Amino acid sequence: MTDEHGDPGPPLDVPVTMFEDVEDLKAAVARLTAQVEALTKVEGQKPGEASAEVEETAGEDAVEAADEGDQEWQYPPLILLLDSPAYDDELRALTEWVEGVLVPGYLAEPSADARWCHLWFEHTPAVARLHALWLAWQECTDPVSCGYTGPSVWHRDHLDPCMRELRGPIGPFAGCTKREHGVVHRMPVLVPSAWRQDGA
Template sequence: MGSEGAGAGFGDAEVDGWSAGHALGLVALGAEEGEGEVQSLDLTGPAFPFGPVLAGEEYEDELDGLGDWVDDFLLPVYGAEVTTAAPWCPRWQEHDGVVAWLHALRLACQQHKDPEAGLAGMFVWHRDFLTHAMAAVRAPGGPLSACMTSPDRPTHRLLPGPPASARTQENSSAQAEGPAAEPEPDDASGPVS
């Protein structure tokens, strides 16, 4: 286990043949039927450097499998009660962050239930993955906080994310204005050291 090669970036790190991109690469939006362009969340750029992205039918197939795992295993066993302290959303598949967390949780479950993980494999999954992921997904201020907080009141609302950083906004506006003119050298100032 470990990263392949010295100096490998986080997106290049592999554990048992799985890169971080595999764990989080599910988060993408497939193209609408009949459209020639795939609309996807860019998980390969500087904002989210985690490798390959699934799109279209491949994404839908993976999301269907994840939905089955969540509905048939995760929620019946670990779902607990829906409250303001532990919200849920019947349309969780529309929350990209939730999909990423649950997909990574499912991959970790598959890895830790493998006989090669040893007898304590599922204990490790519970301790290191399940508890943390469910706490993050179902936190009162988490990605589902504007959704269902009572089974009697099913609600769904996607919360807007924070705005881009000031640096990103400055870079975007500078690129929109075009290349900056180079300052002319000032002969009176003398040599620069």
């Protein structure tokens, strides 16, 4: 190989198989390009042209997106921000999940180091944390949105930290034991208006 001045450059030690690999890659790219063109080709339409139907659908999607942008921003689904009967309905669904999935599947026998209260729904902080855990479970067990790693992410990022907070020595169940309760259980009251953006 010579440079622009005609001087030979350093010898290149390129294996012959590399040239074969490059040719194989070129052939593979050509095959894939042909497949893409065949799959996207519409009869009587040049490659790269969008059909009128596709353009019309894209226009409708843009209008829908603009309409959604005009709508009022929705609060995150924090259960403590709900009023009755929405709160009651959400708590009922949460209770089914806690008692049907979480307790039998994940909670060992309560102990001094890992407390649990069978009246968990009367502890406002527990309701809030368990509701958030349940929402994360719904999302992370949906293969469409999270694929195969969703359950692992749910265990690592949601279940374990939540259980540490709830069942720890200073968690909401700190005064609760199997035989007696060190706290007066009470149903959660309405959320203070300061929590709401609209001040209502």
